[in-house]
Amino acid sequence: MPRVLSGIQPSGQLTLGNYIGAIQNFVKLQETHECFFMVVDLHAITVPQEPAALREQTESVAALFIAAGIDPARASVFAQSHVSPHAELGWLFTTLAYMGELERMTQFKDKSSGKDSVGAGLFVYPTLMAADILLYNADLVPVGDDQKQHLELTRDLAQRFNQRYGDMFTVPQPYIPKVGARIMSLDDGTKKMSKSNPNPGSYIALLDPPDVIRKKISRATTDSGRDVQFNPAEKPEVSNLMSIYSHCADMTLDEIEARYAGQGYGAFKKDLAEAVVAKLEPLQKRYAEIRSTGEIHDILKQGAENVSVIAHQTLREAKERMGFLLPR
Numbered sequence: 037m038p039r040v041l042s043g044i045q046p047s048g049q050l051t052l053g054n055y056i057g058a059i060q061n062f063v064k065l066q067e068t069h070e071c072f073f074m075v076v077d078l079h080a081i082t083v084p085q086e087p088a089a090l091r092e093q094t095e096s097v098a099a100l101f102i103a104a105g106i107d108p109a110r111a112s113v114f115a116q117s118h119v120s121p122h123a124e125l126g127w128l129f130t131t132l133a134y135m136g137e138l139e140r141m142t143q144f145k146d147k148s149s150g151k152d153s154v155g156a157g158l159f160v161y162p163t164l165m166a167a168d169i170l171l172y173n174a175d176l177v178p179v180g181d182d183q184k185q186h187l188e189l190t191r192d193l194a195q196r197f198n199q200r201y202g203d204m205f206t207v208p209q210p211y212i213p214k215v216g217a218r219i220m221s222l223d224d225g226t227k228k229m230s231k232s233n234p235n236p237g238s239y240i241a242l243l244d245p246p247d248v249i250r251k252k253i254s255r256a257t258t259d260s261g262r263d264v265q266f267n268p269a270e271k272p273e274v275s276n277l278m279s280i281y282s283h284c285a286d287m288t289l290d291e292i293e294a295r296y297a298g299q300g301y302g303a304f305k306k307d308l309a310e311a312v313v314a315k316l317e318p319l320q321k322r323y324a325e326i327r328s329t330g331e332i333h334d335i336l337k338q339g340a341e342n343v344s345v346i347a348h349q350t351l352r353e354a355k356e357r358m359g360f361l362l363p364r
């Protein structure tokens with residue numbers, strides 16, 4: 037069975053972008069693949085995190101995985117920091133990467149731009165991501181469009197290692213959804229929706245109550261026209277809302293255009309809000325149940341146990357090939 041690995045940072049409240057771009061594919065892939073899904077807490081600290089919030093968000097992201105339909109009996113769900121080989125193999129890959137290739141990463145450029153001091157962790161983020169994936173020799177990595185560049189670097193690092201030290205790592209393939217790979221921010225149709233955006237009005241959090249969702253959608257930026265038309269180049273905000281609608285109401289973009297022809301944005305936004313509320317309602321209900329039982333700690337423990345043997349074996353082999361004297 038081909039192997040899938042992916043992760044999400046507990047760096048804020050998960051958004052509809054994380055759900056459409058990533059989690060919903062995790063749920064599908066567990067049917068046909070051996071799956072490993074992580075809460076990547078070591079990645080989250082590449083920007084400052086408040087300790088209590090990091091702990092809470094780590095538990096929350098794991099519970100959202102389960103609430104969204106990931107079945108811990110079929111997929112291993114774990115916290116990255118519970119499996120120490122991630123950090124160690126991450127260091128080994130940092131020594132294989134070049135400054136120039138890390139400097140070219142657009143996520144690094146976006147997150148560091150305009151800042152006086154930029155953490156070194158943010159710079160080497162992609163080498164840790166490479167370790168996450170290669171540690172398990174994953175065949176397929178489901179990610180949104182924004183992570184494509186990091187995945188290309190992972191492939192380069194795997195090939196570099198294999199060339200220097202002999203074939204060992206599987207060179208992974210990205211799995212990017214055709215629709216919803218890049219859900220945009222509600223206040224700016226040219227930026228992606230992000231959970232760490234300081235303006236909560238820019239994203240729909242998966243746990244936003246219905247009234248908050250309605251308010252955020254009614255305030256979402258639209259252009260000055262009144263046609264509900266899919267045209268990302270000229271109408272990025274409306275097109276983004278249409279993508280969200282298409283996903284939540286299970287309608288095609290053509291069907292949406294036809295339904296709102298001549299009606300302006302008001303009716304469209306109102307129905308969109310109800311579609312999002314309806315889509316998230318079962319997930320929110322299940323989430324509340326999971327959090328009330330505390331079962332998530334057992335799920336994370338079991339997940340870390342499942343994957344640890346593979347992770348330690350891979351790390352040992354990589355160290356051996358690189359010339360480390362292994363303890364006897």
Ligand code: AQP
Pocket residue numbers: 043044045046047048051053054055056057058076178179180181182183216217218219220228229230231232233
């Ligand atoms: N707007 C988006 N549209 C589609 N997919 C998205 N993803 C993120 N935003 C969108 C996908 O969600 C997964 C988890 O991403 P992550 O938490 O590891 O980091 P990220 O890509 O940087 O996501 P955020 O929400 O923007 O987090 P912050 O604000 O902390 O950086 C990935 O598969 C990503 O592609």
